[in-house]
Structures are given as C-alpha cells and as structure tokens.
Amino acid sequence: MLTLTSPVETRYHRLPAGPKLAMLAGFTFSLFWLKTPLPLACAALTVLALHLPGGPRFILHALRMLRPLWLFVLVVFIWHLWTGEYRSGTALILRMVTAVAAANLVTMTTRLSDMLAVFERLCAPLAPLIPPQRLALAFAMVIRFIPRLGEVLERIRDAWAARSPRRPGWRVLLPAILAALDDADQSAEALRARGGAE
Structure with a gap:
C-alpha cells in the first residue's frame, strides 16, 4: 500500500488522526464562507505557516504533492482572464489551492492506517x-x-x-x-x- 505520509518527522505526526481530520473538515468548510481574495489569501498564508516547522524538505515535498493541481489552476486562471472576472477567479484559485494544501498537510502527517481507523468508526x-x-x-x-x-x-x-x-x-x-x-x-x-x- 502506497503511503503519502512524509518521511520528515514533524510535531504534527504525534497528533491523533481524528482531531486533525475534524479540524481539516472545519477549516475547509470555512473557506467556502470566504468570498473575497484578501481573507482567502490570509487563510493560504496560515496554511503555509503551518508547513514551516517541517523545514525545507517537508515544504518541497508538499509543493510536489500540489503539482497535479496546477493544470486546474491554469484552466481557471485562463477562463476568468477571458471573462474578465478577476476577483472571483482569484478567490476560486486561492480557495482551491488552500483547501488542497491543508488536506495534503494532514495526509503528510497522518498514517493511512490511522485515517482508516477513523473512517471505520465513522x-x-x-x-x-x-x-x-x-x-x-x-x-x-x-x-x-x-x-x-x-x-x-x-x-x-x-x-x-x-x-x-x-x-x-x-x-x-x-x-x-x-x-x-x-x-x-x-x-x-x-x-x-x-x-x-x-
């Protein structure tokens, strides 16, 4: 079984899977209440700051995990550039990247077996x-x-x-x-x- 857990040990690895998944769900839900780019940019910076304690290797690994997302970002950017809806396009891109980066952070710091145990309980x-x-x-x-x-x-x-x-x-x-x-x-x-x- 492939594991997406980061080999770089961080303090987040020691947190239980249940609370991490619950916080991720709450954070992702709150992103959809933010409609303008400024608060979404603050949320993105918050997620970035949460990656910093892991060090450069951890951050590079997180960036590699975001690589499949860039095609969608490009499509959304071109579409909103063509329609002239820059504000909503920027908000959508920030929301998408922030949500995926937050999910990746939880995935990188949680063993798959622990996530499956939570899923079984639910x-x-x-x-x-x-x-x-x-x-x-x-x-x-x-x-x-x-x-x-x-x-x-x-x-x-x-x-x-x-x-x-x-x-x-x-x-x-x-x-x-x-x-x-x-x-x-x-x-x-x-x-x-x-x-x-x-």
Whole structure:
C-alpha cells in the first residue's frame, strides 16, 4: 500500500488522526464562507505557516504533492482572464489551492492506517448495511490509485514525447484508462488470493 505520509518527522505526526481530520473538515468548510481574495489569501498564508516547522524538505515535498493541481489552476486562471472576472477567479484559485494544501498537510502527517481507523468508526452506523471494513478498504484503494494514475499519465506522456513532437492532448486518455483498469484487475486478483475483505 502506497503511503503519502512524509518521511520528515514533524510535531504534527504525534497528533491523533481524528482531531486533525475534524479540524481539516472545519477549516475547509470555512473557506467556502470566504468570498473575497484578501481573507482567502490570509487563510493560504496560515496554511503555509503551518508547513514551516517541517523545514525545507517537508515544504518541497508538499509543493510536489500540489503539482497535479496546477493544470486546474491554469484552466481557471485562463477562463476568468477571458471573462474578465478577476476577483472571483482569484478567490476560486486561492480557495482551491488552500483547501488542497491543508488536506495534503494532514495526509503528510497522518498514517493511512490511522485515517482508516477513523473512517471505520465513522461508518460504524452503516454496519447493518455494509461492513465498515469494506468501506475503509474502498477508501484506501482510492487513496492508493489517485497518485498511481498520475504516475501512469506521466509515463504515457513521456513515451509520447519520445516518439512524436506533437502534444498528446486527449490521446493519452485511452491508454491511461486501460492501465487503470489493468491495475484494478490486478488488485482485485490480489485481494481474492488473500481471501478478500472480511
């Protein structure tokens, strides 16, 4: 199982997963009440300040985790530049980057097993309908395959660039989907070989 926990130890690693996830939920919810760029910029600076105790390696790792977001930031920026809605575009970008950076901070400082334990406790009321362990396993698989899909896309783009001077564009989608389905099939076979999710 892939872990996104940072190898750089910080004081946040020692905090329990439940309170961290609760604070993240409250902080993310509050971002949607902020409508103008100035308070959102203050929230972004707050998240940045929370990264500083981890040191340069921790901050660089956090920036690398934000890399998949920059394409969305660029699309939103170009759209709002074209429509002339600079204020709302800036607010949207700040809200998006701040929320993802805060979520990454929690992910980097919390073991996946601890997050799954919290998720199982939250899903306990659904036990008569579906076992919480299965929901937790599905949650873990989503966390596992999101960065995996990013890696596959990057490899496909590199392979395209080595063979053609043109931009790949939409052409990488089909190979990426097939690779994701292949990974899912292999994971299902591995789970079945181990007896599945009890």
